[in-house]
Amino acid sequence: MTPIVRFARSRWWPPAPDLALAAVLAALCLAGTAAAATPADRPWWPGGALLIAGAALVLAWRRRAPLVVLALTLAAVAPYYWLAYPDGPASLMVAVAMYTVATRLSWPRSVGVGVLLFVAWVGLERVIDGRVVATAPEHVMWIVATVAVGVAVGGLRRAQTAAVEQAQEQARRRVEQERLRVAREVHDVVSHSLAMIAVQAGVGAHVADRRPEQAVAALLEIKQASSAALAELRNVLGVLRDAEPAGVAGLHRLDEVVRVAGLAGVDVEVRGSAGQPAPGVDAAAFRIVREAVTNAVRHARQGRRVVVDLADTADELRIRVADDGGPTGELTPGHGLRGLDEHAAAVGGCSAVTATPEGVVVEARLPVGAP
Incomplete structure (x- = not known):
């Protein structure tokens, strides 16, 4: 039973600042009433004091x-004045309650509650006294002032809360985007490098007895590919450590892709020019081409040739990578195909992969003005 009691107390027990404010207001109102009381007034102890408390x-x-709380405060303070107890600062507690309502509600609802408060206070006072209340304008003024201050403070708090939440949401999105980018980077480096290493290892093992010089070349290529992969992984990890990456990928490294694919028995021809795209577009274009060529080497068993077409227009960089691996079955989306879409989308572009009777065609369009 103890946890339940603690839960109920933590939920319904008022916060310490509100308890302190209530105690201070009670002391001020009691002291102010005692100071304002005259012998001609109705004795305010203990009835008036209990209403204030x-x-x-x-x-x-x-x-x-x-x-x-506003309704209960009014129900305690209004009878204090209607019963002709000494005039004092008891109405201050109604103002505090009205201020709290105005900070929590929208301004139309706060104005509505203020009107209801005025009608209840003045209307009931008129019914009890049986006359027009002369202090009605004063009631209007302090209610209007209280509602105005409360609405202004409440609006400012809501605006600050919204700004903080928006900043937190943007931070979460940036973290998620960076996480996805790092995941793509690691996948690209690992899948491409291991695929090329596996191909070269197979070539070396196949020709080791008959053509040892080709086996040595395959081993050297494995060494170079593994060194390049380690360098790229260091770049990715350097970004995570807030370090500046070195040797960023770009289309200027297409000769590496051509050379590695050639050692695997696949001829890669690059046609056209990409111009001078922005660094982000350049890196995305290189990774799209590398991923497409890697897929052709790994999966197009009958393929011996890959053609890479680059076209630089006024608005976008167009990429087309086609292999001659022949008809394929239904393309199954994996990390590689998703990576193509993600690389293109990261710079505001798009990509598509199509299976044709001649082979697989990868196409991408990247805006040249992307960062």
């Missing part, structure tokens, strides 16, 4: 249930 006590829950 009750109104102050209710204010401790003003942020838990502001409308209910």
Whole structure:
């Protein structure tokens, strides 16, 4: 039973600042009433004091249930004045309750509650006294002032909260985008490098007895590919450590892709020019081409040739990579195909992979103005 009691207390027990405010208001109102009382006034002890103490006590829950607290505060303070107790600062507690309501509600609802408060206070006072209340303008003024201040403070708080939440959401999105980017980088490096290493290892093992010089060349290529892969992984990890990456990927490294694919028995022909794209577009274009060529080497068993077409237009860089591996079955989306889409989308472009009777065609369009 103890955990349940603790839960209920933590939920309904008023916060310490509100308890302190209620105690301070009670002390101020009691002291102010005692100072304002005259021998001609109705004795305010203990009836008036109990009404003031009750109104102050209710204010401790003003942020838990502001409308209910406003009603209860009014129900305690209004009779204090109607019963002709000494004039004092008891109405200050109603103002605090109204201020709290105005900070929590929208301004139309706050104005509506203020109008209801005025009608309840002045209307009931008129019914009890049986006359027009001369202090009605004063009630209007302090209610208007209280609502205006409360609405302004509440609007400012909501704007600050919205700004903080928006900043947090943007930070979460940046973290998620960076996580996806790093995942793509690691996948590209590992899949491409291991695929090329596996191909060269197979070539070396196949020709080791008959053509040892070709086996040595394959081993050297494995060494170079593994060194390049380690360098790229260091770049990725350097970004995670807030270090500046060195040797960023770009289309200027297509000769590496051509050379490695050639050692695997696949001829890669690069046609056209990419111009001078932005660094982000350049890196995305290189990774798209490398991924497409790697897939052709790994999966197009009958393929012996890959053609890479680059076209630089006024608005976009167009990429087309086609192999001659012949008809294929249904393309199954994997990390590689998803990576093509993600690389293109990262710079505001798009990509598509199509299976044709001649082989697989990868096409991408990247905006040249992307960062």
